[in-house]
Amino acid sequence: MKIIFVYGPAAAGKLTVCRELAKLTKLPLFHNHLVVDAVGAVFPFGSEPFIRLRESFWLQAFAEAARAGQSLIFTFAPEATVKAGFPERVAAAIEPFGGTVVFVALTVSREEQERRIGNASRSEFGKLTSLELLRDLRDSFDASMAQMPAAELSIDTNAFDPVQAATRIAAYLSGR
Numbered sequence: 039m040k041i042i043f044v045y046g047p048a049a050a051g052k053l054t055v056c057r058e059l060a061k062l063t064k065l066p067l068f069h070n071h072l073v074v075d076a077v078g079a080v081f082p083f084g085s086e087p088f089i090r091l092r093e094s095f096w097l098q099a100f101a102e103a104a105r106a107g108q109s110l111i112f113t114f115a116p117e118a119t120v121k122a123g124f125p126e127r128v129a130a131a132i133e134p135f136g137g138t139v140v141f142v143a144l145t146v147s148r149e150e151q152e153r154r155i156g157n158a159s160r161s162e163f164g165k166l167t168s169l170e171l172l173r174d175l176r177d178s179f180d181a182s183m184a185q186m187p188a189a190e191l192s193i194d195t196n197a198f199d200p201v202q203a204a205t206r207i208a209a210y211l212s213g214r
Contacts, residue, residue, distance in 0.1 A: 039104050039137040041128065042211065045114040045186055046144035047179055048166045049154035051195040051203065052113040055144060058204035059111055063211065068099060069113040084119045093124065097131045104137035116182035117175075125187050140214070142207055143189035148176075150196050 042065065044052050053069050060067040073095045074083075081088035096112075103110050129139045146154070155169050166175075191210045193203045 039107050039132065039135065040109045040211075041100060041103070041132060041137065041139045042109070042111045042142060042207070043114060043125065043128065043139050044111065044142045044144060044207075045116060045183075045189075046195075047146060047151060047183060048115055049151045049157075050144040050146040051154075051200055052115065052144055054159075054200045055193075055195065055203045055207070056111050056113050058200045059207050062204055062208040063111070065109050065111050067111045067113075068103075069111075070115060073099075089119055089121065093121065093127075097127060100128055100137075101131045101135070104132035104135035107135075116179070116186055118178045118182055120182070122185060140191075140211065141187050141189045142210075143186070143192040144203070145192060145194050145196075147196050 042056075042059070042063075044056055044059075046052055053071075056067050056069065059065070073092055077088050077092045077095065081091065100112075125139070125141070132139070152169055152173075156167055191207060193206055195203055198206065
């Protein structure tokens with residue numbers, strides 16, 4: 039069982055690329071905002087109950103998938119409300135069941151990120167759509183990205199469209 043843990047900054051194309059990856063691999067896509075939006079319906083984003091419940095849901099879902107032998111794709115945007123060490127806790131949740139985590143980083147230039155941030159598709163899951171807020175939070179986002187484990191594969195989404203990026207990830211996974 040593997041968790042394909044795809045991470046990157048806002049507007050790097052994580053959900054778009056991973057939708058294509060799910061088509062190629064037939065793996066389920068458990069994207070970040072499924073839980074963020076569910077918990078956010080009850081508790082304000084960033085509140086202590088929100089933070090606790092969001093991580094609990096994520097980790098429980100991963101452990102149950104590992105227990106069932108179900109690999110999956112997970113998208114993640116490192117940011118300040120996620121407690122340090124989350125990727126390590128993901129690995130710890132699945133390792134007892136033989137699971138492993140494959141870290142894949144998506145990168146994007148600041149210019150392209152700013153161009154994409156207002157795309158209509160970003161409102162589908164309550165994603166960050168404000169250019170002003172992106173700029174205000176960029177330093178904290180950069181600090182959170184720096185705390186992520188080294189990626190086994192890194193893809194610049196300026197250089198590759200979503201299908202090409204997903205194809206590169208799928209090829210990497212098939213060679214492991």
